[in-house]
Amino acid sequence: MPVSELIRRYDQLILDLDGCVWIGDEPTAGAVEAIAALREARKGVAFVTNNPRLPSEDYVAKLWGLGVKASLGDVVTVGAAMQHLLAETRSGRTAFVIGTAALVDHVAAAGLKPLNGTDRASQAEVVVVGGTDRLSYDDLREATLAVRGGADFLATSRDPTYPMPDGMWPGGGALLAAVEVASERQAAIVGKPEPQLLLTALERLGGGDTLVIGDRLDADVAAAGRAGLDA
Template sequence: MSSVSRERLVDGYDLLIFDLDGVVYLIDRPIPGAVEAISQLHAEGRKLAYATNNASRRSSEVAALLTGMGIVARTEEVLTSAAATAEVLAERLAPGTPVLVVGAEALRAEVTAAGLVPVGRADDAPEAVVQGYGPQVGWTELAEASVAVRAGALWIATNADRTLPSPRGPLPGNGSLLAVLRTALDRDPDLVVGKPEPTLFHTAAHRVGASRPLVVGDRLDTDIEGAVQAGMDSLLVLTGVSTAADLLAAASTTRPTYVAHDLGGLFDLAGVVRLPSSPEYSAERYTNGWRIAGGDGARQLTGEGSALDALALLCAEAWGGGEPVRGGGEAAREVLREFGLPY
């Protein structure tokens, strides 16, 4: 639980796969330091890919958005859940098959590019319903989808993110819209294509022949769980949806390999920490100036040092079945406050 190694984190991997919302930008604003970090990766000749569950933009549009922010990106580096979902539909349906699309224009464009015919009403006899995030999606679209699915149409979702990060805090995502139909239909979609399914990550690695990729994300339930399913190491950055409290409560299937405040942790040894892989209960825990000890509901964090080292120790305690921890000194309480944890 000390620094990850003597080399920078980035030096141990041959491909960096970035989530976008909450990692590189929030909606359309770059996260502080992200442009500089990715520009440095480009300057070093690193292989990069972007894998996003957001189905409201096509890959070319995402690449253009990144380029407009100062991040040079190629269309082939961007993998979207919309494009992946259209590919799945094309594999299952004959060319020219009507598909009811609930989502943004980008999803309709991907369905069209896959040789299928987007429609908007259940009366058009669609053989499938594809549902992705779109800010304009409302009751009318959801009602048509409900009728079509009840009539026997295949129901496929681009992703199931409950929320989207934004400068104003988390906003409803496609998972929230899926919940409306889940309630109305009393069933789940037939297939969810995007993260945490590992398809986007495997595709990114295959395209460039990478053997040791690192997934960088801000969500435990999509980015990190998807990396675990794909058998890839992962870095959680605390710039988006998942918080330190979420990390302490993470199930084994959603635990990252590393955690950092932001993308600067790719280069700064002091800005990233490796998390314990399989902690067990211990009466006392130590790491780099920090200690957790005590019992009977009075476990305390004491000492001083790096906040990330303290967070890694707190993860070992929580994941090892330990009791809640409180600060046993001002330095410890300050760390707990910094991460929004009870102190």
């Protein structure tokens, strides 16, 4: 697959995963071949995702499973970004997490004590909201009580949906909206459209003209604009 004239202008590319490299467990049409062509043309390639459901290692394994070679250093996840931020600013505090086990692990690795499953959950000092397939009313209640009680309120993204083979599924932003409405507060966002994921990927890639490729104007393109990158 030849590299287009547009791509030749750039030294490196940052690619979104969900909806760009894959949908569900299948690669998007031509994605594997396009990434191989980029590397053959000696273009730097990094991957970013607003999806906190899996640990970084699982995203790397998924890329390999699709035929795309990648290392941990090539993949920047919003879960890892959340861990970095919490470790720098809120280590030692208690937390309540709406999210998968991977996101809970990131919060714990940042030095916070998750109170999920305890009778003190509603007293958490930090509430973190991310995407999950297992959401209960109790989760919404505990998060709402904690946020209304003054907890710091953070979320991985506002993405309302994410693409799957049978259509668009509710994303972390849909879950976040319920907590924001009930608590009458807005969360601070760590993932796209905030620029940090792209800036971290850029730091790993090194200097050079960079193009961001994604599937959401309100997340990928907006984040690129805030990071000062083309998209």
